Amino acid sequence: MDIHKVLSVIDGVRAEHVLILCHHNADPDAVCSAYAFKGLLRRLRPKIQADVRAPGLSRLSKALLESLSIDISVDQPRFEDVDVIVMVDTNTIKQLGPWGDKVTGSGAPLIFIDHHASHPETEKLAEAYISDEEASSTCEIVYGFYRELGLRPASDEAKALFLGISFDTKHFILATSRTFRVAADLVEGGVDAQEALSLLALPMDPSERIARLKACQRLRLLRLGEWIVALTHIGAYQASAARALIDMGAHLTVVAGEKDGEVQVSLRSSREFYEKTGIHLGRDVAKPLGERLRGMGGGHSTSAGVNGFGTIEEALKEAERVLKEKLVA
Numbered sequence: 001m002d003i004h005k006v007l008s009v010i011d012g013v014r015a016e017h018v019l020i021l022c023h024h025n026a027d028p029d030a031v032c033s034a035y036a037f038k039g040l041l042r043r044l045r046p047k048i049q050a051d052v053r054a055p056g057l058s059r060l061s062k063a064l065l066e067s068l069s070i071d072i073s074v075d076q077p078r079f080e081d082v083d084v085i086v087m088v089d090t091n092t093i094k095q096l097g098p099w100g101d102k103v104t105g106s107g108a109p110l111i112f113i114d115h116h117a118s119h120p121e122t123e124k125l126a127e128a129y130i131s132d133e134e135a136s137s138t139c140e141i142v143y144g145f146y147r148e149l150g151l152r153p154a155s156d157e158a159k160a161l162f163l164g165i166s167f168d169t170k171h172f173i174l175a176t177s178r179t180f181r182v183a184a185d186l187v188e189g190g191v192d193a194q195e196a197l198s199l200l201a202l203p204m205d206p207s208e209r210i211a212r213l214k215a216c217q218r219l220r221l222l223r224l225g226e227w228i229v230a231l232t233h234i235g236a237y238q239a240s241a242a243r244a245l246i247d248m249g250a251h252l253t254v255v256a257g258e259k260d261g262e263v264q265v266s267l268r269s270s271r272e273f274y275e276k277t278g279i280h281l282g283r284d285v286a287k288p289l290g291e292r293l294r295g296m297g298g299g300h301s302t303s304a305g306v307n308g309f310g311t312i313e314e315a316l317k318e319a320e321r322v323l324k325e326k327l328v329a
């Protein structure tokens with residue numbers, strides 16, 4: 001059983017201090033799996049002092065931890081005092097940022113618990129490597145530890161596990177039947193799914209709300225064949241406004257902003273647009289637009305950005321030209 005592999009490393013060195021680490025910019029799966037694992041360890045080995053740390057937390061993780069009243073320090077731990085280091089949701093030591101070298105230099109046995117494809121370098125470093133690619137999240141693996149031992153997580157641990165799973169599966173869109181079974185167990189155990197899921201929506205700043213709404217006010221619509229393109233401009237939160245406009249129904253959005261003579265453009269498209277046209281926003285739109293604006297552009301298939309020079313009007317005009325060339329050609 002996986003949990004026994006973990007415990008045999010910890011017991012093997014008669015560990016007194018166990019350090020549990022999340023990756024940098026730790027997401028909810030990382031912090032929640034770390035928290036639930038710490039709770040399990042406390043129950044199995046009450047004498048061990050376990051400490052959870054992260055070299056930085058995501059904005060959402062910070063908000064979640066606050067509402068769960070969980071404290072995870074981002075201060076560098078004293079690696080020399082640690083007997084075993086457990087890394088959760090972490091694929092390689094590089095994901096620990098500046099702490100990576102300290103981890104390998106500590107000489108402590110390393111345990112990895114992760115659901116990403118296993119990494120050969122990590123395999124070499126690890127004393128125990130629990131890597132389950134079939135698991136939706138690290139939280140699902142940690143829940144598996146509880147199950148292996150016939151234990152139930154306490155209510156705050158169960159809530160944390162549910163949150164980590166919800167986050168990594170994009171609110172269960174990516175869930176497998178096994179994930180649903182775990183989620184059902186957790187809900188039967190008392191997790192309020194509706195309340196938990198509401199915690200995963202980040203509260204929006206008033207300035208971001210206003211930016212989004214102003215972007216709507218200034219909107220210019222373009223129809224290119226069957227596609228609806230929304231062009232607009234806003235001083236800040238261009239990416240947020242671009243996402244919002246896709247949610248509202250645009251197939252593609254171009255949101256420009258100007259700052260100190262430089263122009264910045266956020267581009268988003270719907271999945272449907274990308275699948276039907278094959279137009280890759282980063283490669284086919286942002287890159288040429290960046291060149292025309294004497295700057296740089298790039299990004300992913302449905303999400304991209306450009307930085308260049310000129311006015312907002314020029315940027316939007318050039319974006320329109322690039323799109324027309326792509327869609328008419």
Ligand SMILES: [Mn+2]
Pocket residue numbers: 029030089115137138168
């Ligand atoms: Mn994860």
